[in-house]
Amino acid sequence: MRQEAGRAVQVNGRTLYVEESGSGTDRVVFEAGGGMGRTCWDPVVALLADRARLIGYDRAGFGRSGRTATRLSIDDLAADLVALVETVVPGGFVLVAHSMGGLVARRAVNRLGPRLRGLLLLDPAAESAPVYDTFDRTAVKVDRSLGVTQALFRSRLLARLASGELRRLFPADTYAAMLAEDFVPAGIAQTRKEIKAVAEAIPRFRAEPPAPPTCPTILLSAARPQxxxxxxxxxxxxxxxxxxxxxxxxxxxxxxxxxxIQAERPGIVAERVQNLLDGTGRAGRTSAPGA
Structure with missing residues (x-):
């Protein structure tokens, strides 16, 4: 399934790698969670290819995008998302974001304006939850652990062993791309930067929450805890x-x-994207969860 060649797009002095696939007049943009790039959406993209034009990308520092010398904030990443949309997406679109990508998407919502037809959030960070009260300390612990991982991932064998769960969840060619592009020392270094960016963003989101989306918004929350x-x-x-x-x-x-969720239940994600494109993903409409 890993197929099309992407292209480099310049935004805010940075180079982002973008892949576009699918067909149709509708557009869907995907924002990955921390430590992952465009490839994590492959299971969903495969189900939507004949329904819409699909845009996935690697944030600066990840995958095939250009490396960054400095640590980018969540605001910087949101600005890159907005600039990317302005460059490659004509007209309205649905935005899909996972985990940390939910913070990026929510910060971008106000600037995306009425072009945003719908927002789909998968297991997003929720800064108001008590677990984030001490996230600054959690981030320090995670960074130490990732520092060890970064060194170990110089060995392809160790990288493969450490990422075995993802090998089970994703198609073989997707996992191979992840192993080559994301699960490498440079990719782990960027993940460490983004964990710190989240830790810095949490108190700001709590003090000054982003403007709430006014478009139809669906939030899918995983039933099974990490x-x-x-x-x-x-x-x-x-x-x-x-x-x-x-x-x-x-x-x-x-x-x-x-x-x-995009790997374990891609069908549900694709269906909710279609609901938003069709205008049927509005509050008050219900469906059985998790089938």
């Missing part, structure tokens, strides 16, 4: 529910999945 985070899972889910419930047109669903 390893070691079971204690915080219920509270995180509830804060997501409250946030999307506060929107003028928000809809919340739990999905029988782990954190990587």
């Amino acid at each position: 390893k070691g985070r079971g204690r915080h899972h219920a509270a995180l889910t509830e804060h997501r529910r409250r946030w999307v419930g506060s929107l003028p047109d928000g809809r919340f669903e739990t999905v029988d999945s782990g954190h990587l």
Whole structure:
């Protein structure tokens, strides 16, 4: 499935690698979570290829995009998303974002304006949840662990062993691309920068929340907690529910999945994208979760 050659796009003095696929007049833009790039959307892209024009990209420093000498903030990443959309996406579109990418998307919403036809968030960070009260300390611990990983990933064998769970979740050619582009020392170094960017963004999001999206918004929350985070899972889910419930047109669903919903339940993700494109993904419409 890994196929088309992408292209380099210049935004804000940085080089982003973009892949466009699919067909049709509708557009969908994908924003990956931390530590991942455009390839993490492959299972969903395969299901939407005949329904819309699909745009995936690697954030600066990841995958095939240009490296960054400095650490970019969530605001910087949101500015890159906006500039990318202005460059490659004509007209309206649906934005899909995962995990940390939800922070990037929410910061970009106000600048994207009425062109944003719908927003789909997969297991996004919810800065109001108690688990983020001490995220600055968590980020330090994660950075230490990633420092070890960064050194180990100089060995392709160790990189393959450490990423075995992703090998199970993604198609073989997608995983091969991830192994070559993301699970390398440079990719881990960029992940460490983004973890620090999230830690810096949390207090800012709490003090000055981004403008809420006014477009139809669907939030899919994973029913199965990440390893070691079971204690915080219920509270995180509830804060997501409250946030999307506060929107003028928000809809919340739990999905029988782990954190990587796009890999475990790509059919649900593709269906919700189609709902937003069709204008049927509005609050008040319900569907059975997680099938």
